[in-house]
Amino acid sequence: MVTLEDVAKQAGVSLATASRVLNGSTRQVGAALRARVEQAADELGYRANIAAQTLARGASNVIGIVVHDLTDPYFAALADGAMRAAATEGLLVMVGTTHRDPEQEIAYVATLHAQRVRAVLLVGSRVADPAVTGRLRDELARYQAGGGRAACVGQDLLGVDTVAPANRQGAAELARALAGLGHTKFAVLAGPPHLVTAADRCAGFAGALGELGLPAPQVIHGPFDRDGGYAAAQQVGDATCVFAVNDVMAVGALAACRERGIRVPEDVSVAGFDDIVTLRDHVPALTTVRLPLKDMGARALVLALNEDDPVVVEQVAGEVVLRESVRRMT
Amino acid sequence: MVTLEDVAKQAGVSLATASRVLNGSTRQVGAALRARVEQAADELGYRANIAAQTLARGASNVIGIVVHDLTDPYFAALADGAMRAAATEGLLVMVGTTHRDPEQEIAYVATLHAQRVRAVLLVGSRVADPAVTGRLRDELARYQAGGGRAACVGQDLLGVDTVAPANRQGAAELARALAGLGHTKFAVLAGPPHLVTAADRCAGFAGALGELGLPAPQVIHGPFDRDGGYAAAQQVGDATCVFAVNDVMAVGALAACRERGIRVPEDVSVAGFDDIVTLRDHVPALTTVRLPLKDMGARALVLALNEDDPVVVEQVAGEVVLRESVRRMT
DNA sequence: GCAGACTTGGAAACCGCTTTCCGGGAGGTC
DNA sequence: GACCTCCCGGAAAGCGGTTTCCAAGTCTGC
Known part of the structure; x- marks a missing residue:
């Protein structure tokens, strides 16, 4: 793969300059060098290695969403809402499906932690079993202890920001x-x-x-x-x-x-x-x-990204919609 | 965040040993040291930094899937099939939704390339516009030139392995x-x-x-x-x-x-x-x-991961299912 | 025409992990 | 008992970027 060093060499500039031109920096680079670097990058087909950037910057631009089942339209709508919100923030999304296995959910949190994702969204219902909820909480706490952010759509059982349908x-x-x-x-x-x-x-x-x-x-x-x-x-x-x-x-x-x-x-x-x-x-x-499923997904993302300390739980009201599947008794 | 060095220090071993114990290696580590390392990792709540691993190993364990719209059950089924297949291979999944914007699709391929994902799956119909298809092909070619693998569900228009419904x-x-x-x-x-x-x-x-x-x-x-x-x-x-x-x-x-x-x-x-x-x-x-949407998604993943050189195009036959929405004319 | 403030380019340290290469000790063979 | 292997632990060199710190210009203003 083409590296930044290749680009710098081709453009006849230092690594630092190439980095500043291509991957965003507060510092300016002169127009002449800037053009040379850009041309070299284009000729070589350079793509920054995000793993390296993540490592160097100490922060990733991906978030994780854990749902039970993508083919269930309930989760699809929630995930879609969250993904749209993520896109507006310039974030990428990793989606995991647990197929309703709580162990999978814990494993996913661990994996996303390992990925150093910026935030984790847990979507879907919790099970009442305190043992498994406890392990999930522990895993989340570990992640948060390292600076990770988390939010959840569902019940307020995990001690994280929550969007809770009423x-x-x-x-x-x-x-x-x-x-x-x-x-x-x-x-x-x-x-x-x-x-x-x-x-x-x-x-x-x-x-x-x-x-x-x-x-x-x-x-x-x-x-x-x-x-x-x-x-x-x-x-x-x-x-x-x-x-x-x-x-x-x-x-x-x-x-x-x-x-x-x-x-x-x-x-x-x-x-x-x-x-x-x-x-x-x-x-x-x-x-x-x-x-409002899409809104809820989007809202959960916002909560997760939000820096504020106190855990916030947002209740979302439902609205009764009467349609033809019910009738009036006479 | 807890690093491998912290663990090694706490266990009183070298970085190399800690790495060998925790993150899989061909080399053996003695039982005593192994136990010390594992205990230290557990006490500290260590999680390997996957960005660093990816960088060091030069290979990532995530794949990318690009779909048009997750809330469309057609794409959800395809994505789900691919994700299940990915899970059995121990791969993580990044999902991108383009909302039917071809530019978005190109941008996603670039981003996934930057992520150095192991493979990219493009799901969904191509548009006939040769200009935009050409740019997508270029972007894919760039990615593949760097060792990336790609497959597509839909038409065989991109020059990559394809699962093509008939x-x-x-x-x-x-x-x-x-x-x-x-x-x-x-x-x-x-x-x-x-x-x-x-x-x-x-x-x-x-x-x-x-x-x-x-x-x-x-x-x-x-x-x-x-x-x-x-x-x-x-x-x-x-x-x-x-x-x-x-x-x-x-x-x-x-x-x-x-x-x-x-x-x-x-x-x-x-x-x-x-x-x-x-x-x-x-x-x-x-x-x-x-x-067979789920199978097609899974199949596409297999094709993408497959090392073989020649581009393969798999036709998938559909089966007519007559149900009550049509009637016999008399 | 010159001090001082800004700009801008480059060298090098560092992010956290993997892996090669070394070296020392244990075990086996004759 | 000498010699050779084999096994296992550690030091250190990357992986591909970012960013700090310097140094050398380039502009100002008077």
Whole structure:
């Protein structure tokens, strides 16, 4: 590969001068030399070695994003928001996918630390297991001790800056809205019991029903994805309204209903959570709680880069969106 | 940050020994020293500086993937396939999104070159503009001249290893299948004229119709995304069957039909291309041409890493999948 | 015309790690 | 017991940049 030294030699200048011309510096270089250097660099096809720059400067221009699954539109939207924000700051992005394995997540933080990335964004739900959360916290603390910055989208469990969707409130509002339509018998496709996001949404929903004096919903646990929703929907009893704790599960539930000849919303109403853009053309249109996912991703990046000391936790409110997958009870 | 020197000092050994213990080497280190070093590293919370390793070793363990848009499930699936393959090789992934700007794509290749990534994967359709393709080729050539490896998913336009979906054949087969159902009047939502993937699919489709002695389809150009399909669908004339050159556009077209009270498939049949997994629950289920996207992404990574000299171009066949969005004409 | 303030180019130290090259000690062979 | 290997630890030379520190001009202003 072409090095700066090659360029300097070809241009007949010192390494220092070549560096100042090509790779940004506070110091000026005369027009004549500057032109010579630029021409030499171009002729040789020079590209600065960023590993060397990172080493010399002691600071890298890449950030790391850790998500569970890129093919899940929820994570894709969040990651996209963060990446757009990163691009405006001139930062590059390393993306890691854990496929929901917490060990992978810890390993990724270690790797990104080793890369000396400027910041790490952890996107996605934490599991409630204190042992694994503790190890993740330790790994993050190590990274931060060395000057690394971190932020998280999800629950405030890691002691870092956090963009936290208001899952409980959102689910509670949704419950009130659905109750307002006259529903009284609910089921919740609740996802995995140890997943905090899922548990919060479920709890918020059930709590609001309790406050309204309505009977507790039937709670059905299962995986947090489309197939989990599909499977859980089979177990729904006599509820008139089913709340899936995320949109992807709701879509699975709708598919299950369709296959079994259960009409939505005539026979049963279905609601989700997140308002995934890709699903906007789904039939029937999904009632859900809208989260500004792209903004949240971008916001998390800003928080991570922010120098301020105190850990900040930003609550992001969701907005109930009623669509045709639910009906008014008469 | 903790450096290897700190560890070596704390363990009372030389830098060389510490390096050999912690960061893999062909050479053995005695058990006693090895233990001392490991303990010191653990106490201090040492993480190797990968920038320094990359510099010293002259080889990095990251690969770059350039896609147009991560929130498009087509790219997400491809990227996910490549990332899984990368993970099995112990490689890290940098993802760049161009948002369909060819200049961005060139800039990303330059940046990844500067990062000295082990390989670059270019995912997504090329534009037909020879000027911009030429500049991208130049940039890639520069990178490869320095020992970089590259591969591409899409058209074989860059002179690098390529995984090429058989767009023409797939579209032709689809056309034959639809004609076999009795359709004779077709429209094609053809995407942008300069996008090679779109053009190939359109040409393959039209060509097959011609061979069957059917009239040429109405061709409507527009953006390559959901909204493009939505808008183009408004201009369809008296066709009984509409082919959108990708699934996302087809979904937009279906939405347009729905809004205008046009029933699918009763009033008009609609087909897409790609078989996006996220859309499997769409109603009506979309007739399409299935592409093994994850495999293609993984395959591209393997090709890129492959040392062999001759440029290889792998055709990937699509498989026509007839679903309820098309009907048999009687 | 000259002191002093700015500019600008270059030499060299340094960033954190890998790896070659040396050297000393242990173990094996005859 | 001498000689040869083999094994393993350490010193030091890079890897490709950045940046500090000097020194030599170049401009000012009076």
